Amino acid sequence: MDYIKVYQIGPDVALYGARCFDLDEILDCGQCFRWEKENKEIGYPANGGEYAYSGIAFGRLLRISQNGGTVIFHNTTLADFEKIWMDYFDLRRDYSAIKELLSKEETLEKAVGYAGGIRVLRQEPWEALCTFILSQNNNIPRIKGLVSRLCQFFGDETEGGRAFPSAGRIASLSEEDLAPVRAGFRAKYILDAARNVSSGRVDLNLLYEAPVEYARESLQKIHGVGPKVAECTLLYGCARVECFPVDVWIRRVLSEFYPDGFPEEFAPVAGIAQQYLFHYIRNAGRKDAPQGKSRSAVERESARREPVAAG
DNA sequence: TGCCAGGGAGTGT
DNA sequence: ACACTCCATGGC
Numbered sequence: 001m002d003y004i005k006v007y008q009i010g011p012d013v014a015l016y017g018a019r020c021f022d023l024d025e026i027l028d029c030g031q032c033f034r035w036e037k038e039n040k041e042i043g044y045p046a047n048g049g050e051y052a053y054s055g056i057a058f059g060r061l062l063r064i065s066q067n068g069g070t071v072i073f074h075n076t077t078l079a080d081f082e083k084i085w086m087d088y089f090d091l092r093r094d095y096s097a098i099k100e101l102l103s104k105e106e107t108l109e110k111a112v113g114y115a116g117g118i119r120v121l122r123q124e125p126w127e128a129l130c131t132f133i134l135s136q137n138n139n140i141p142r143i144k145g146l147v148s149r150l151c152q153f154f155g156d157e158t159e160g161g162r163a164f165p166s167a168g169r170i171a172s173l174s175e176e177d178l179a180p181v182r183a184g185f186r187a188k189y190i191l192d193a194a195r196n197v198s199s200g201r202v203d204l205n206l207l208y209e210a211p212v213e214y215a216r217e218s219l220q221k222i223h224g225v226g227p228k229v230a231e232c233t234l235l236y237g238c239a240r241v242e243c244f245p246v247d248v249w250i251r252r253v254l255s256e257f258y259p260d261g262f263p264e265e266f267a268p269v270a271g272i273a274q275q276y277l278f279h280y281i282r283n284a285g286r287k288d289a290p291q292g293k294s295r296s297a298v299e300r301e302s303a304r305r306e307p308v309a310a311g
Numbered sequence: 312t313g314c315c316a317g318g319g320a321g322t323g324t
Numbered sequence: 325a326c327a328c329t330c331c332a333t334g335g336c
Binding site for chain 1: 330332
Binding site: 137138139140141142145182183184185186 | 315316317318319320321
């Protein structure tokens with residue numbers, strides 16, 4: 001377990017002795033797009049840099065803050081924590097053991113040491129599918145804008161914000177209705193996704209347990225969903241941690257550090273390894289750079305090579 | 312085959 | 325200040 005104890009403290013739930021848990025690394029690493037960091041540290045500086053995020057998932061607003069190994073889930077109950085946030089933050093999984101396994105290999109050992117507080121969120125499959133369709137050919141700040149407008153215009157009101165709109169709601173819209181989202185050519189993709197999901201032609205509930213090849217094919221029946229978006233949906237929406245999305249950054253990592261392929265023994269948790277590597281390669285070269293080539297050198301080199309097939 | 316779509320953010324000059 | 329690049333997918 002990556003924590004020691006959970007308590008109800010007044011209106012909040014507190015997680016004590018949390019390990020492998022860093023809100024910045026979890027919520028701001030490109031796996032989710034609806035969490036906002038409060039622009040100031042809370043409490044006193046002597047507290048050691050406590051900070052907070054707010055977001056909506058499963059139709060619930062959550063404010064969450066962290067100070068070292070203490071994580072506070074504000075205004076929630078133990079029942080809701082067990083039912084929603086425990087799984088959302090993947091707290092039933094033992095990341096300590098996974099990190100120990102991955103650290104057998106040199107590059108991953110560095111990556112794990114660099115951002116050891118990452119966890120793969122278990123988001124709702126529909127939200128993951130929809131947001132990763134919107135993510136294509138896009139950068140994170142803009143994706144956040146698109147998702148925010150989508151929720152603003154079409155999400156149901158909850159206390160403190162708007163929920164992610166259901167597939168049924170999106171399916172009822174036209175491309176013109178979606179124009180204010182400014183999703184560009186992606187608008188028709190999320191319409192097709194919404195229609196397939198709400199009609200049951202693509203059954204997201206099957207994706208958790210189905211053979212992974214079937215799950216991939218099923219998602220790719222949607223117009224606008226290719227291998228990358230399918231892989232992201234399965235990893236971030238269904239906790240299929242064997243799934244391994246390959247974007248340009250991961251392609252660079254693979255060509256630079258794993259030219260002969262990603263180690264087979266890590267395949268069952270390749271998606272988690274991918275998260276550590278993604279964070280590492282994107283931030284390496286700024287501070288704390290890994291020895292060896294700069295990012296731009298890696299980019300120039302990988303640009304000349306064939307992409308490496310994903311696991 | 313290789314470019315384009317629609318747009319904004321990041322980077323380099 | 326300005327130009328240039330990036331991006332996942334499908335259509336042409």
